[in-house]
Amino acid sequence: xxxxxTINGEAVSREVEARTLLVHFIREDLxxxxxxxxxxTSQCGACTIHVNGKIAxxxxxxxxxxxxxxxxxxxxxxxxxxxxxxxTAFWENHGLQCGYCTxxxxxxxxxxxxxxxxxxxxxxxxxxxxxxxxxxxxxNIVKAVKQVxxxxxxxx
Amino acid sequence: xSAEAGSVIGESIKRIDARGxxxxxxxxxxxxxxxxxxxxxxxxxxxxxxRVVAVxxxxxxxxxxxxxxxxxxxxxxxEYGLVIKDQPVLCGPGGDKAGxxxxxxxxxxxxxxxxxxxTIAKQAIALIQVHYxxxxxxxxxxxxxxxxxxxxxxxxxxxxxxxxxxRRGDMAAGWRAADVVVEGMYETTWQEHAYxxxxxxxxxxxxxxRVTVVVAGQWTHEDQEQIYxxxxxxxxxxxxxxxxxxxxxxxxxxxxxxxxxxxxAWKLRRPxxxxxxxxxxxxxxxxxxxxxxxxxxxxxGEGLLTAMECEVIGDAGAYNYxxxxxxxxxxxxVSGAYEVENIHIDTYAVYTNNIPSGAFRGFGAPQALLAAxxxxxxxxxxxxxxxxxxxxxxxxxxxxxxxxxxxxxxxxSMPQVFAACGAESWxxxxxxxxQLQAPVAPSDxxxxxxxxxxxxxxxxxxxxxxxxxxxxxxxxxxxxxxxxVILYHAGAxxxxxxxxxxxxxxxxxxxxxxERVQLVASDTATSGSSGSASASxxxxxxxxxxxxAAELALRKWQDEERPAKADFMYHPPETTPFDxxxxxxxxNFAYGYVAEAVEVEVDIETGQVQLLEVxxxxxxxxxxxxxxxxxxxxxxxxxxxxxxxxxxxxxRDGRILNPYLSTYLIxxxxxxxxxxxxxxxxxxxxxxxxxxxxxxxxxFLPLAPAIAAAIYAATGVxxxxxxxxxxxxxxxxxxxGIGEV
Ligand code: FES
Ligand code: FES
Numbered sequence: 014x015x016x017x018x019t020i021n022g023e024a025v026s027r028e029v030e031a032r033t034l035l036v037h038f039i040r041e042d043l044x045x046x047x048x049x050x051x052x053x054t055s056q057c058g059a060c061t062i063h064v065n066g067k068i069a070x071x072x073x074x075x076x077x078x079x080x081x082x083x084x085x086x087x088x089x090x091x092x093x094x095x096x097x098x099x100x101t102a103f104w105e106n107h108g109l110q111c112g113y114c115t116x117x118x119x120x121x122x123x124x125x126x127x128x129x130x131x132x133x134x135x136x137x138x139x140x141x142x143x144x145x146x147x148x149x150x151x152x153n154i155v156k157a158v159k160q161v162x163x164x165x166x167x168x169x
Numbered sequence: 170x171s172a173e174a175g176s177v178i179g180e181s182i183k184r185i186d187a188r189g190x191x192x193x194x195x196x197x198x199x200x201x202x203x204x205x206x207x208x209x210x211x212x213x214x215x216x217x218x219x220r221v222v223a224v225x226x227x228x229x230x231x232x233x234x235x236x237x238x239x240x241x242x243x244x245x246x247x248e249y250g251l252v253i254k255d256q257p258v259l260c261g262p263g264g265d266k267a268g269x270x271x272x273x274x275x276x277x278x279x280x281x282x283x284x285x286x287x288t289i290a291k292q293a294i295a296l297i298q299v300h301y302x303x304x305x306x307x308x309x310x311x312x313x314x315x316x317x318x319x320x321x322x323x324x325x326x327x328x329x330x331x332x333x334x335x336r337r338g339d340m341a342a343g344w345r346a347a348d349v350v351v352e353g354m355y356e357t358t359w360q361e362h363a364y365x366x367x368x369x370x371x372x373x374x375x376x377x378x379r380v381t382v383v384v385a386g387q388w389t390h391e392d393q394e395q396i397y398x399x400x401x402x403x404x405x406x407x408x409x410x411x412x413x414x415x416x417x418x419x420x421x422x423x424x425x426x427x428x429x430x431x432x433x434a435w436k437l438r439r440p441x442x443x444x445x446x447x448x449x450x451x452x453x454x455x456x457x458x459x460x461x462x463x464x465x466x467x468x469x470g471e472g473l474l475t476a477m478e479c480e481v482i483g484d485a486g487a488y489n490y491x492x493x494x495x496x497x498x499x500x501x502x503v504s505g506a507y508e509v510e511n512i513h514i515d516t517y518a519v520y521t522n523n524i525p526s527g528a529f530r531g532f533g534a535p536q537a538l539l540a541a542x543x544x545x546x547x548x549x550x551x552x553x554x555x556x557x558x559x560x561x562x563x564x565x566x567x568x569x570x571x572x573x574x575x576x577x578x579x580x581x582s583m584p585q586v587f588a589a590c591g592a593e594s595w596x597x598x599x600x601x602x603x604q605l606q607a608p609v610a611p612s613d614x615x616x617x618x619x620x621x622x623x624x625x626x627x628x629x630x631x632x633x634x635x636x637x638x639x640x641x642x643x644x645x646x647x648x649x650x651x652x653x654v655i656l657y658h659a660g661a662x663x664x665x666x667x668x669x670x671x672x673x674x675x676x677x678x679x680x681x682x683x684e685r686v687q688l689v690a691s692d693t694a695t696s697g698s699s700g701s702a703s704a705s706x707x708x709x710x711x712x713x714x715x716x717x718a719a720e721l722a723l724r725k726w727q728d729e730e731r732p733a734k735a736d737f738m739y740h741p742p743e744t745t746p747f748d749x750x751x752x753x754x755x756x757n758f759a760y761g762y763v764a765e766a767v768e769v770e771v772d773i774e775t776g777q778v779q780l781l782e783v784x785x786x787x788x789x790x791x792x793x794x795x796x797x798x799x800x801x802x803x804x805x806x807x808x809x810x811x812x813x814x815x816x817x818x819x820x821r822d823g824r825i826l827n828p829y830l831s832t833y834l835i836x837x838x839x840x841x842x843x844x845x846x847x848x849x850x851x852x853x854x855x856x857x858x859x860x861x862x863x864x865x866x867x868x869f870l871p872l873a874p875a876i877a878a879a880i881y882a883a884t885g886v887x888x889x890x891x892x893x894x895x896x897x898x899x900x901x902x903x904x905x906g907i908g909e910v
Contacts, residue, residue, distance in 0.1 A: 046200035047193020049415075051365045052447045054831035059365060087193035100191040104183060107796045110804060111664025112190030113365040113415035119191060141838040145830065147365050147416050148664050150803035151838040152845060 016080045020045070021089025029076050036060045036071035038079075039086060047087035047116045051145070058144030061117035062086050068124045070143075087116035090123060098161045099123040108157035110148035118144050122158045131166030134159055177673045177683045178859050181796035184669045185688070186413065186662065195413045198385050199369035199444050206371065206440040207236055209426075209433055210290035212280040212297045213453060214260065214272035217522040217823035218306035218319065221261045221270050224280055225298035232296060234289035236439075239432060240280045241269060245401035251391065251423050251527075253330070255322055256488040258399050258428050267323040271304070274487035274522055275824055276453045281429045283441055306522040308823055310461070310484040313521045321487065321520040330485055331493035331518040333500045335572050335752030343476025343511030347467025351547040355464070355540040357891040359818040360457035360529060360811075363835050366415020367450040368425045372434030372441045379694070380407055380435040385414040387422045388701035389659045393693045395424055396431045407431065411691035417663035418808070419528030422703055423490050425454055451828035455527035456818065458495055459484045462503060462540035468548050472559040474509040481516040481537065483526070490527030492518040497633055497747065499533035501756055504572040505541030506583045506625050507563040512572050514752070522823045528703060530808065531869045534627050536891075542623035542874035543889060546881065556622045556878065557591040557603040565626075573747065573754040580862075582788045582852040586762045587624050590786035593848045594766035595620055608768055615774045615908075618781075621878025623871035624764030628757035629854075629863035630706040633746045637758075639710035640697030642736035643675065643718040645726050654679055654686045656715070657736070659696035660707050665865055666797035667707050673793055674712045674858060678719035697736065705761060705863025708793060712858025714739040741856065759854050762788045763867035765806075767842075769879040773908040776899030778880060780810055780841075783872070786848040790862035795849070802847045802868045809872035811836045817892050 017026040020043060027042050039045050039062070048071055051059035060071040063085040090097045099119050102108065109115040118141070125140050126132060132140070137158045138151070146154060189195035226238040241247055241261030247269045248254040257269040260277045264270065272279065282293035305319040312318055313328040321328055344350070370384035380402070386392045389409045397407040414421070426443050433441045445453070460483045467476040481499050485492035500516035545563075549556040564584045569577055592598070595606045608618040631637045642657035656675045662668040668688055676683045689695050700710055717737030725733035742758040768782045783806050792798055815834050819826040827833045853860025877888050886901045902908045 040200075044202075045193070046196060049197075049366070050199075050446075051367070052830045054447070054829045056830040057365060057447075091192065096191065103191050104187040107181075107184070107187075107800050109184075109187065109190050110666065110800060111365065111414060111416040112186065112195055113197065113664075115190050116193045138838045143837075145365065145835065145837060147363050147418075147808070147835065148804045149800055150805075150807035150845070151836075151841050152803045153800055155838065 014077060016076050018079050018081060019083045021085060031077060033076045034072055035074040035076045035079050038076035039071060045086050045088050049113055049116060051113065056145065058121060059114055059117040061120040061144065063120060063124060068121050087120055090119065097123055098164065099126065102157035102161045106153050106157040106160065108149065108154040114144060114146040118146065118154055126158060126162045126165050130162060132162040137162065176677050178677045179792045179795060182669055182673055182683060182794055184666050184797065185672065186668065197366050197413045197415050198371065198383055201371055201383055201412060202442065203371065203373055203440040206442045207283050207285060208287040208290045209281055209283050209430065209441050209443040210294045211278050211429065212294045214275050214277040214279055215299065216272055216301050216303060217274060218304040219272055219301035220304060221272060221279060221299060222302050223300040224261050226280060229282055229293040229296040232289065232293050234285040235293045236283045236285065237437060238280055238282045238293065238297065243436065244399060244432065246399050249395050249399050249424055249428060250489060251491055252493060253489040273321050274524055276524055278429065281433060283433050283437065306823065308521055308523055310482050310519040310521055313519045314517065325520060328520040329517050330489050330520055331496050333497060333516040333747050333752060334750060335512055335514040336750065337572065337574060338511030340476055340511050340513050344467055346469060346475040348470040349548065349551045350465060350467045351544060351551055352465045353540065353543050353547060353889055355462045355543055355889045357536045357539060358459045359820065360816055361451055361818050361833055362418045362420030362529060364416030364418060364420055367447055368445040368454065370426045370430050370443055372430035374434060374438055375408060380431050381410065382427050382431050383410045383412060384427055385421055386411060387417050387661050387663060387703055389691055389693050390698035391701065392427050396428055399428045400431060400435060409693045411661055414661060414663045417702065418530045419532065419703060420454055422528040422701060423455055447830060448828045451833065452825055455486065455490050455525040457529035458492065458526035458533065458536065460499060460536035462537065464540050464544050466544045466548060468552065470552065472548065472552050472554050472562050474507055474563050476511040477504055477509050479503045479514045479540065483518045484523055485518045485520050486523045486525035487520065488525045490525045492526055494633065495528065495533040498628065499537040501573065502534045502537035502625065503541055505538065505545060506565050508565055508569050514572065523820060524825065530805065531627065531866045532704065534625060534870050535812065535873060538623065538625045538870050539874050539891060542871060543877060546878040555603050555605055557587060557596050557605065560587050560624065573752050573756055575755045577760065578758055580852065580854045582850065583626065583762045585852060586786050586788050586850060587764050589848050589850055590622065590624065590764035590766050590784060593786060593846065594784035611770060616770050616772055617883040618768060618770050619879040619881065619883025620766065620768045621875045621882055622764065622766045623874035623878060625870045626760045626762050627705060627866050627870060629709050629759040629761055630704055630741055630757065632744055632756050633754065634744055637700065637741050639699050639714040639739045640736065641711060641714035641718040642696065643722040645722050645733040648731060651679065651681050651726065652685065654681055655689060656686055657689050657696045658711060659691055659693065659699040660711050661691055661702035663702050665801060666794065667702060669797065670708055670793050671711050671715065674715045675719065678716045679723065697738065705866045708861050709759060709857050709863050710739060712861060716858055759857060759862060761862040761864055761867045763870055765871045765875045767875045767879050769876055769883060771880055771883045771898065773884065773902055776895035776902060778814055778876065778893055778898060780814065780876065782844040783842050784846045784848065785868050786850060787864055787867050788850040788852050788862065789864040790854040790857045791851050791860035792849060793861055798849065798864060799847050801865050803845055805865065805868035806845055806872060807836050807841045809869040810841065813873035813876045813891060814893055817894060
């Protein structure tokens, strides 16, 4: 079947098998490998992307379900060559080690802070429960997200 | 050159790989493809213990799109193993080595199918018919030691792949001198590494006709050796490259997809790719050892240790992996960081038909310290002494003789580390010595709070006579001044940030700004062997190698050589294995020291234990990159928290029942302690580069026993079986008459 969508601002259209998962479509058909796969059970959040502005785990959707959607992956988060503030915050606060969880963490956090400027540390910890990191112990991740949340609340 | 003003040593230089990781550009093994690549799937054993009588691949090979199915008959030298080559690459008939036709666990490989697509390869696997002849199996390490147990390996009659003893002093005198004797039995189970990137890799023939494997591992040159041995190729014919690695923690020290990928790529002369999912990752790589410790310790009324007796039994699983080394380290650690003259220890690593156990952050020390620190806490309770006081009385210090009869290498800081941990947490020093301040009781009467302490040490670098080494190469470019430095190094950046640290050390050793250093890393074609990213050794070993190479390169630079190139192989002081009768040894050349204090809240109705705060004192010798170092401490603590409280791998008759992140639960952002305080101490190691020790494993070690001590302080109940799940805690509470029945 044919699916068409906008990915990172570009219109794409491809023939896929009906059972193709969105995450495989993104990684294999479009070679956007920034979106990761870390589990088989929708647990880890490594595949988190934005679908029509809302976060989604790309391993839980079929490519066909995203037909017509507007999708952003980690590769499309930077704007006009400028890193998204969340990318900068993870970098500066050492919110990553192996980095395998990082794209999903950043995508989830960016959407969260956009909708919840000024979120508290506790809010952030609750929100990030669906994104697993085995390396960092989460402290620097929470610190990074809090920094962006604070800046967003500062009314910039 | 020493660290001075302007030096980058100790600075929180941002990791060099951060940009690619936050933009998604960084490629891990599963993200790399080659035009025209084939796909591989593996047929794993369907029995815990059986002879493979025949492998019928006809139907699989007849499937359109299948290129080839490989079996035992295709492997030139059908054996591998990091320390002992006791595992067949592919189990099946036809080999000239005894026992290669036997599967000994569910993670043995029997065949691999290579096809045009992953889907076809998967279908092919289902069509492979394996005929087994079942053999009796054993799943309990103590049972496997009995004469009646089935024998797993042809050359290991009692299934004991390693056996160690320590015999020192006069035990009868030791027990006579004791006013109090405490006994305990401590049990631990498997832990899954759960690195977030599942195994994947790509094999191909490179431009120099080398069979090349792109994979995530911990030691490029060891992977290379395992591959060329099995394929019966000259070393130079095999190349291993690590791209970005999605976590390791010891779990990538042994082979997963490396050998079979190389085999297929070499025979087919086409690129071959494989990608495991999470279930495969959990089912088919090794785990942390289940270890059982029986311990009996005696002390005087003043709290001085007089005698110590321990028995340590580790379940190696079906193959050795690093079990003989892990149990060696448990053997060394099970007496804790204490001095005692009379000591008697027996340790065993035992083959069973369970999944193999192997390296995992801490390498046997977390299990051993659960026992040692459990014993110390029991002694403190029995003598009504403060847990910090009794530790300081017995702690090893500079010049102390270890359980193995030789002094600890110079630079012992254990007493300082214990004291710093106490002072930075809840201990106050008064006339009666150190005194723990009790926590404020929670208002909810079903909750109790307690505080606990534990500590220990971990070797830095390989032990027990291993020919430890590390290579570094440096090239200086420029004319009047050094404009560019190229550092060649094979050390694996598994996420810990090693590459950034290597470059910092090179910059400082050469006296050039960090920005001028470039790194060519993790490729056997461009570097000598740097050893593994394990044993908390990479900074220590690489730093010394880089300093050596820098000195040689600078000398050539002064002699006007352009570019000035030099390489250096660092060898630390030699170590020795245990004497088989007495255990006498010089096991290690350096150690790191750690202590942790924790506060927990126990819900006496549900048995739920919440970790509220952790204070970790870690002597790292010298900070190279503070931000990365604190990140390692925080990450290790949360991994250890998972180990202590929640991670529970269920295995029945050798088969893992919960191979998913939905059923094997690891800590999320909601589980972790809100307060973690890192107390970083810098007592230099006399032979460490810039004084640095290793540090990446240490914060893992004492957390579980510290939590056990805190649960006791809160409730008066000892929990000696890891993980301390709500179910176990509630059972222990009820048995003690606490809470509702
Ligand atoms: S891969 Fe989608 S949640 Fe894990
Ligand atoms: S940085 Fe490795 S999983 Fe998060």
